[in-house]
Amino acid sequence: MQQKLFIGPKIRRLREERGWKLEPCAQRLGLSTSYLSQIEANQRPVTARVLIAMMKVFDVDAASLDADDEQRLMADLREASADPLDEGPHPSLAELKQVATLAPNFARHYLNLHRAHRRIDERLKTTEEAISLDETVAASALLPYEEVRDYFHYRNNYVDSLDVAAEALAARCGLGPDAPVEQALEAYLRDTQGVAIRRVSGGDLMRRYDPASRTLTLNTVQPAETRAFQTACQIVAADLGGLIEKELAEAGLRSASAAEICRISLTNYAAGALLLPYETFRAAAADLRHDLDQLALRFQTSFEQVCHRLSTLQRPGARGVPFYFVRVDMAGNITKRHSATRFQFARFGGTCPLWNIHEAFGHDGRTLVQVAEMPDGARYLCLARSVLKRSGAYDQPDRRYALGLGCEIQYADALVYSQGVDLAGPAARIGVSCRICERDDCTQRAFPPVDRGFSVPRFERSIVPFSLTPPES
Incomplete structure (x- = not known):
């Protein structure tokens, strides 16, 4: 069923920014004044015909009128x-x-x-x-990271200026399906920026640039796709640094720490867009039905880099499948989270134990597939896989993460992982986190939601030792 689109405040803001009164604006849109007034008051949804008219009259793209915000x-x-x-x-x-x-x-x-x-x-x-x-x-220390995550969250995890510029830069670097990526990037650094590559082995260093000697140091302990990504970061920092600083200045972040984190995040974003150019990657993803392993092989990148990039394909007029992407460590901490879907992540506290991302730690290298339903009724095809990042030394622990990638069920047919899955059948009934989950009958509930009352019976015990009071209307 198509969701009704209520975007009244956005329409009113666009009208007022142009200094238009209600009646002349309605005439431009081909609507009655009362109809437009009802739309702005969110008393009536916007139809497809009216949405197209608004895009033309206000000269904005569909993303500007999206209800996801x-x-x-x-x-x-x-x-x-x-x-x-x-x-x-x-x-x-x-x-x-x-x-x-x-x-x-x-x-x-x-x-x-x-x-x-x-x-x-x-x-x-x-x-x-x-x-x-x-x-x-x-x-x-967490809060600046949360501010940066919010910045990307409310941009649909897509930064158009950087994405377009990185796509053009990929062509200048000579990146293509048959080109060895690491060598092509190193040649571009050497020939256009005069930067030499130095390799070391061991320790936790991933990348170090010395501007005096114009030397980029990389660690051979890291896999080739990681070294390529770190090289791409150096290239975009030099070639797209002005754009990165412009986006950073417009972000309006509230602390110096958040600005430093966001600079790194924007650089990483541009590096991912360089290695996985938008249109080439979007076409390949559709052609391969979003087979993550095949995409990683074709673009000589890691499984994680492919998952992350898929969550950014939100270019107006050329959108890919809207995905969420999350990375979780073994303690349940969310270290990366992006969502171009309605899927929401908990800001505080743990995630739902019924979500298959937790199960992934027990299935090394295997992609788990789950049909899940959130309390609002939205259903998702959820993929999860554990990844191991080697330390390169016996006495240093490896890093292990679980990656989660998913889309709403109406897009599931575009994924190879939907083969043999009953998309309309029973679904795992997951939630954001116990502290705000609306479900009354979950036997995995750890504690009551903080906005609901509960009672604990004296002479009866169930798996969950309390019952929730009805929610407020």
């Missing part, structure tokens, strides 16, 4: 308002939806305040620990 805001607001640090009454889902759709700027301001609240709380806790342990520890 409201869905993301809705999920973020629900988790923030259910924070256990807030002891007041929690707003209902209906109230949160109104805020996300009718007052998106207020919603983002609230989320900024919530982040600041969390930052202060983390600093207080860290200070107390430092005093009790007589140690100096870093305060609130």
Whole structure:
């Protein structure tokens, strides 16, 4: 069933930015004034015909009129308002939806305040620990990373200027299906930037650039695809550095730490776009039905690099399948997360134990396939695989992660992994995290959601030792 598109606040903002009154704007769109007024008040959805008219009249692309922002805001607001640090009454889902759709700027301001609240709380806790342990520890290291993740999250994990520039740069580097990638990148560095490659073996170094000697040091312990990525990072830092700084200046990040992290993230983004040029990669993904191993072989990249790149194919007018991508360590920490779908990740606390990404750690190198359903009824084809990153030394531990990649079920036929899977059959009933999950009958629930009451019976015991009270309307 096609989801109805309610984008009233966006239409009103576009109209007001141009200084248009309601009646002249309605005439330009070929609508009655009352109809446009109802659309702006979110009382009526936008039809396909009206959407096309709005794109022409306001001179914007479809991405600018996407409703995904409201869905993301809705999920973020629900988790923030259910924070256990807030002891007041929690707003209902209906109230949160109104805020996300009718007052998106207020919603983002609230989320900024919530982040600041969390930052202060983390600093207080860290200070107390430092005093009790007589140690100096870093305060609130996670929050700048969360700010950068939000930056990419609300851009649909796509940065058009960098993506287009990196695609052109790939052609100048001579990258192609038959070209050895690492050698082509090294030749470009040598011939256009005068940079020499030096190789070392051992330790945890991945890349070091010495501007005085114009030498890039790489570690032979790392696999070829990792060395190629680090070389690509050096190339884009030099050739696309101005664009990276422009995007960074426009990001409006609130701290110097977040800006430093975002600079690295934008450089990594551009490096991925260089190794996997947009149109070439999108066409290959469709041709190979998103076979991750085949794509990695064709482009001489890693399984993880392919997964990450698939989650960025959101160019207006040439979008790929919208994917989420996540990387989790063995402790359950989410170290990477991107979503071009409605799929949401928990900001605080653990993820759902029924999600197949946790099972992947017990199946080395095997791609697990799961049909999963979120509490809102959205169904996903979820892929998960564990990857091992060697340390290169006996006395140093290897790093092990689980990678998750998935799309909504209506796109599943475009994936080779849907073969033999009953997409309409029973699905794993997963959630974001126990603390905000709406399900009443999950036997894997670790604790009650923070926005629901519960009771603990004295003379009865079930697998879950409490029952939830009905949600507020």
